[in-house]
Amino acid sequence: xxxxxxxxxxxxxxxxxxxxxxxxLLKRLLSGALVLLAGTAAVFFTIQAxxxxxALSALGEQATPEAIAAFRAEYxxxxxxxxxxxxxxxxFFQGDLGQSLAVARGMPVGALVLQKxxxxxxxxxFALFLAVVLSLVLGTLAALNRGKxxxxxxxxxxxxxxxxxDFWMSYVLIFGLSLGLGLFPAFGYVAPxxxxxxxxxxxxxxxxxxxxxMAAVFARTLRAVLIETLSKPYVTAAKSFGLRRPFILVHxxxxxxxxxxxxxxxxxxxxxxxxxxxxxRIFGIPGIGSLMVDGAFARDYNVLQACTVVFLAxxxxxxxxxxxxxxxxxxxxxxx
Amino acid sequence: xTNQISRRRVLQGIxxxxxxxxxxxxxxxxxxxxxxxxxxxxxxxxxNSLDPAKxxxxxxxxxxxxxxxxxxxxxxxxxxxxxxxxxxxALDGGGYEFKLKSGVKFHDGSELTAEDVKFTFDRVMDKETxxxxxxxxxxxxxxxxxxxxxxxxxxxxxxxxxxxxxxNARTGTQIISKAAFEAMGAEAxxxxxxGTGAWKVSDWRAGEGLTLSAHPDYFEGKPGxxxxxxxxxxxxxxxxxxxxxxxxxxxxxxxxxDVSMLMQDSKIQVLRQPGLNTRFISINLKKAPFDDIHFRxxxxxxxQREAMVQAVIFxxxxxxxxxxxxxxxxxxxxxPRAYMKxxxxxxxxxxxxxxxxxxxxxxxxITWSGGWWKRFAEIFVAQVNQTLGTKFKVEVTDANTAYARxxxxxxxxxxxGWLGMVDPDEYVGDLLTSTGWRxxxxxxxxxxxxxxxxxxxxxxxxxxxEYYKKAEAIAMDEVALIPCFCSNIxxxxxxxxxxxxxxxxxxxxxxxxxxxxx
Numbered sequence: 001x002x003x004x005x006x007x008x009x010x011x012x013x014x015x016x017x018x019x020x021x022x023x024x025l026l027k028r029l030l031s032g033a034l035v036l037l038a039g040t041a042a043v044f045f046t047i048q049a050x051x052x053x054x055a056l057s058a059l060g061e062q063a064t065p066e067a068i069a070a071f072r073a074e075y076x077x078x079x080x081x082x083x084x085x086x087x088x089x090x091x092f093f094q095g096d097l098g099q100s101l102a103v104a105r106g107m108p109v110g111a112l113v114l115q116k117x118x119x120x121x122x123x124x125x126f127a128l129f130l131a132v133v134l135s136l137v138l139g140t141l142a143a144l145n146r147g148k149x150x151x152x153x154x155x156x157x158x159x160x161x162x163x164x165x166d167f168w169m170s171y172v173l174i175f176g177l178s179l180g181l182g183l184f185p186a187f188g189y190v191a192p193x194x195x196x197x198x199x200x201x202x203x204x205x206x207x208x209x210x211x212x213x214m215a216a217v218f219a220r221t222l223r224a225v226l227i228e229t230l231s232k233p234y235v236t237a238a239k240s241f242g243l244r245r246p247f248i249l250v251h252x253x254x255x256x257x258x259x260x261x262x263x264x265x266x267x268x269x270x271x272x273x274x275x276x277x278x279x280x281r282i283f284g285i286p287g288i289g290s291l292m293v294d295g296a297f298a299r300d301y302n303v304l305q306a307c308t309v310v311f312l313a314x315x316x317x318x319x320x321x322x323x324x325x326x327x328x329x330x331x332x333x334x335x336x
Numbered sequence: 337x338t339n340q341i342s343r344r345r346v347l348q349g350i351x352x353x354x355x356x357x358x359x360x361x362x363x364x365x366x367x368x369x370x371x372x373x374x375x376x377x378x379x380x381x382x383x384n385s386l387d388p389a390k391x392x393x394x395x396x397x398x399x400x401x402x403x404x405x406x407x408x409x410x411x412x413x414x415x416x417x418x419x420x421x422x423x424x425x426a427l428d429g430g431g432y433e434f435k436l437k438s439g440v441k442f443h444d445g446s447e448l449t450a451e452d453v454k455f456t457f458d459r460v461m462d463k464e465t466x467x468x469x470x471x472x473x474x475x476x477x478x479x480x481x482x483x484x485x486x487x488x489x490x491x492x493x494x495x496x497x498x499x500x501x502x503x504n505a506r507t508g509t510q511i512i513s514k515a516a517f518e519a520m521g522a523e524a525x526x527x528x529x530x531g532t533g534a535w536k537v538s539d540w541r542a543g544e545g546l547t548l549s550a551h552p553d554y555f556e557g558k559p560g561x562x563x564x565x566x567x568x569x570x571x572x573x574x575x576x577x578x579x580x581x582x583x584x585x586x587x588x589x590x591x592x593x594d595v596s597m598l599m600q601d602s603k604i605q606v607l608r609q610p611g612l613n614t615r616f617i618s619i620n621l622k623k624a625p626f627d628d629i630h631f632r633x634x635x636x637x638x639x640q641r642e643a644m645v646q647a648v649i650f651x652x653x654x655x656x657x658x659x660x661x662x663x664x665x666x667x668x669x670x671x672p673r674a675y676m677k678x679x680x681x682x683x684x685x686x687x688x689x690x691x692x693x694x695x696x697x698x699x700x701x702i703t704w705s706g707g708w709w710k711r712f713a714e715i716f717v718a719q720v721n722q723t724l725g726t727k728f729k730v731e732v733t734d735a736n737t738a739y740a741r742x743x744x745x746x747x748x749x750x751x752x753g754w755l756g757m758v759d760p761d762e763y764v765g766d767l768l769t770s771t772g773w774r775x776x777x778x779x780x781x782x783x784x785x786x787x788x789x790x791x792x793x794x795x796x797x798x799x800x801x802e803y804y805k806k807a808e809a810i811a812m813d814e815v816a817l818i819p820c821f822c823s824n825i826x827x828x829x830x831x832x833x834x835x836x837x838x839x840x841x842x843x844x845x846x847x848x849x850x851x852x853x854x
Contacts, residue, residue, distance in 0.1 A: 052736035058384050060392025063468040070466035104542030105384035174577050186581030281570050286544040294381050294543055
């Protein structure tokens with residue numbers, strides 16, 4: 001069948017593509033590491049250039065000049081900036097991210113980040129999952145019923161979702177589904193290790209608040225791509241062979257639509273991180289987003305630096321992963 | 337009743353099925369198990385240290401008040417009364433002798449002695465400790481152990497605020513266990529401190545919250561609840577929804593904008609009163625244009641403080657004409673002050689005497705975007721510009737920067753305020769004397785300095801207020817800063833929770849012991 005349709009016939013087999021893919025992966029990871037390094041320098045000098053002082057956050061407004069001087073000496077903040085950065089970098093290569101200055105004074109930042117990361121990863125994946133599921137349903141429904149009421153409704157939901165900022169969406173969901181109907185808690189977090197169902201229940205609203213705007217973007221992309229794909233000659237050809245619509249949809253249309261769709265998904269991942277920062281605070285989820293906001297307000301340079309590294313690494317890794325998936329899905333796409 | 341609930345119950349049932357394991361969190365109210373209370377610290381997300389000597393942030397003290405005791409405390413009428421002390425005797429030549437209550441037990445079971453008291457105070461005063469609270473004991477020359485239950489604190493001359501600074505308030509002089517501290521070291525002690533208070537810290541999660549468990553041997557009796565969960569909720573608005581949703585039982589603050597709405601809610605109690613705080617426009621007297629007394633007076637008369645209270649904090653406060661708040665009644669001055677009220681004609685007349693032309697000066701008023709602080713600056717700027725034709729503008733930054741700039745003198749004007757100060761010297765002495773560490777405006781008047789020094793030494797409560805009242809009147813006549821208002825403090829509690837006595841310095845964990853469900 002595929003020979004007849006000519007879409008996959010000349011493509012090399014999966015195993016043949018692994019060699020160049022592995023090389024490509026290595027290259028991407030290396031360049032990613034360089035970007036990460038440049039990122040740490042950019043962040044370090046930017047946050048240090050911002051006015052404010054971690055000593056004031058840690059010791060409070062009532063701190064004496066002696067106490068502030070002692071604080072600066074204790075954490076090496078009295079050294080020249082370049083020295084401080086090199087120290088940080090040396091520590092970083094040895095897996096030491098320094099001590100927290102002002103959000104959990106004296107605590108190792110690495111431990112702090114590891115303690116907070118699971119909640120963010122959990123909520124982030126939950127949000128991504130919801131966004132993908134919602135968009136697959138809405139986008140497909142809209143494309144298959146183009147111009148009909150279903151399309152209008154699905155598209156309207158998408159426009160609604162994309163125009164609602166995540167913090168607003170959070171409060172709408174809290175007032176509607178939590179305070180109004182009592183279906184979900186308005187606040188709080190349950191670790192998946194304590195209770196998986198509890199975690200899903202407690203983080204459903206925050207995940208949905210992050211997912212809604214993304215789902216809207218995904219759905220609109222999918223709708224456009226599907227409509228374009230549906231009008232392709234090979235779809236007409238497949239229909240003329242008498243293949244059933246669901247089969248065509250899954251095997252020819254959705255598969256070909258996946259590459260542009262996943263590219264958009266990959267690009268939007270950074271919005272999950274942005275959303276997490278806002279939504280974690282509203283729902284009291286003890287994650288990296290909350291930690292980063294606290295770190296920024298308190299001028300806890302080490303914490304802020306570590307959170308940025310983590311976020312940057314996630315974005316880089318996800319982009320590589322999406323590229324890999326696209327390369328594997330699309331035999332015509334050659335890796336360079 | 338059943339009809340009303342049925343639809344909701346059905347919906348709950350449907351959605352709860354896949355989440356059966358989580359019912360404990362959501363469907364029930366937090367207090368259903370009445371052995372645990374959830375008391376959230378709202379509006380803050382950082383606790384660095386629970387070691388009183390190192391603590392400085394208000395959320396740190398919120399917890400410390402329940403974990404420790406001071407030698408003294410404020411009673412429900414804000415009188416300074418003994419706490420760990422049994423009796424207090426003033427010594428000739430300055431200082432006090434304290435007889436300690438016997439049989440007071442620390443969390444680790446050891447008994448409180450005079451050695452612990454001496455160790456605590458020596459440590460706060462030790463330069464090595466670099467305690468932000470060292471100033472509270474600044475005039476203390478020596479701490480002497482007389483016998484296991486008697487301790488003397490000697491001061492250089494008489495030092496009136498000493499007893500106030502030994503209370504279990506925002507002081508840092510709470511008594512710690514010497515043995516536990518030496519065994520654990522400063523770092524570990526700051527996370528799992530050992531005090532005499534009704535609550536032990538059984539878990540501390542950075543940026544997230546704490547778990548307190550009851551100290552069974554507490555000297556005033558065992559607490560009602562077994563456990564108190566203290567989550568840190570950074571957004572005040574989230575604190576309100578969490579309380580409404582039943583995830584928490586009380587909060588440490590409330591957003592001013594929501595107070596009137598919350599007072600209509602029969603499921604929530606709103607406790608409020610004017611707080612021990614002062615909110616003002618901090619001005620730089622060392623720079624143009626606020627170096628000119630007529631300019632300052634003109635600006636101070638160019639805006640309506642009552643309107644400001646309405647617009648900025650939704651009526652949750654009172655206008656101020658000085659730095660001392662009404663909750664220090666002996667020191668609070670009700671005499672009308674010439675330059676501290678709205679008078680557009682007089683403001684324009686003063687401006688005419690100034691060496692600056694209003695349309696020529698550009699003043700940035702520093703503020704930040706948390707809470708109502710930005711609105712505070714906006715209302716001030718808009719009113720002054722309208723009255724005087726000045727070109728003030730709002731400069732938005734963040735709180736940390738705003739503070740750093742005012743402290744370093746890199747500003748013309750900015751909104752500012754102080755919270756939780758219990759002694760008049762912290763207002764007049766710190767804010768208005770030439771050596772006062774809160775005096776960012778650079779105000780200096782020898783007469784004010786002299787009066788404040790006399791107030792600091794005057795131990796007779798009948799005479800002491802006069803010095804501060806006089807000093808404040810002089811400084812306000814010269815507009816050392818521009819006082820605006822004093823705001824209310826709030827706690828939100830679920831309706832059936834009782835036993836919390838609110839105090840104007842904004843107290844918290846010190847009340848948990850006597851709280852219960854009605």
